[in-house]
Amino acid sequence: MDSPNIVPAETAGQRVETALRVRRFVPNFPTLWPHMLLMPRPNVALPFPFAEISTRYYFLARYGIYDIARTFSLAGKEVLFPAYFHGVELDALLTAGVRPRFYPVHRDLEVDVDEVARLIGPTTAAVYVIHYAGFSAPVKALAALCRERGIRLIEDAALALLSQVDDHPLGSFGDAGIFCLYKTIPTPSGGAVVLPSGWPASVAEPRPFPAIRAAVRASNLILLNLEMRGVTGSRELRQIGRRLRRRRSAESQHDALPGSTFDRSLIGLGVGPFARRIIRKQDYPAIIARRRHNYLRLAERLSSVLPPISADLPAGVCPLFYPFKTRHRERLLRAVRTRGAEIGEFWPDQHPTIPPGAFPEVDEIRKTALWLPCHQDLNDESIDWLAGVVLQAMSQIE
Secondary structure (H helix, E strand, O other), rough: OOOOOOOOOOOHHHHHHOOOOOOOOOOOOOOOHHHOOOOOOOOOOOOOOOOOOOEEEEOOOHHHHHHHHHHHOOOOEEEEEOOOOOOHHHHHHHHHHOOEEOOOOOOOOOOOOHHHHHHHOOOOEEEEEEOOOOOOHHHHHHHHHHHHHHHEEEEOOOOOOEEEEOOOOOOOOOEEEEEHHHOOOOOOOEEEEEEOOOOOOOOOOOOOOOOOHHHHHHHHHHOOOOOOOOOHHHHHHHHHHHHHHHHHOOOOOOHOOOOOOOOOOOOOOOOOOHHHHHHHHOOOOHHHHHHHHHHHHHHHHHHHOOEEOOOOOOOOOOOOEEEEOOHHHHHHHHHHHHHOOOOOOOOOOOOOOOOOOOHHHHHHHHHEEEEEOOOOOOHHHHHHHHHHHHHHHHHHOO
């Protein structure tokens, strides 16, 4: 684990008081800086999966998952699937005709490879694994298991873009790798899918996302950036834009923010030139370093009250956020948001395909898990402010 930064000796109460003196806005995901829309430098080395010729880009990753199921002819076949998941990834497979069979995920987001192995039967065609919050599942062991049994491994790295295990990128161990872009880099939307074996001609290349709609999304990300930096009037402009988008979303799902549904009308929709340009304008080593730094700074300030679900930060992990559990989940969620800070819900909703009580440890995670942002836009002052808001809320709750 990296060593936390040394800060001047202060009591916890003094740090909270200092952090809260200036009101800030801390968005959940990274924002778009205007210079990222300029032409990128040519011949910039891109990390996995952006440099792979077999990478395809989708409006959202869920539509790439649907194409994976079609490519692997999984309709009517069994896929072993983790019991802890968001929902839309499973909806994509169900839409493609897949029959899921669930395997346990334990209280610290751990997967037991032996439990997965015991569930593999004569009709099992694939194992689907999720890397949570940038931290690796036991993907090397799962990949070996799938090779031994002659079945596919589908690797969902939607929450783990830029993370590695033993210098190998997550998403590169299986027969398919899935990534969400906008959670890690400020694209207007976008998911990516890598198929090492290549795409068959029967699965069409996604059609480009309309440029004008991408521009609307990009403008909102720029306004988020300005609001984060305290630029006068940016919050009001973003609120006006939100009202306009809501009005337009009644006419076109393309203009709505990404939600929790799988919309068949968006199957085959890709990204546009804005997203591709933004991909090529990022400083990826700096993104990884900053996210790790911010995660550790949050852990230093919060671990005595709200320790992260993963006890340490292994080398190679690019944390998407700081996940934790609390028995005061609903009260803390309301209290932090009331104070103007962003805080994320870590998949609280149970999917109707899983019977209640079938996986008690997953039920416990859904009832107690939250997360805090640690993305690359946040400096030390923002992280300290966010931690201060949470500590203040916890002191009043308990």
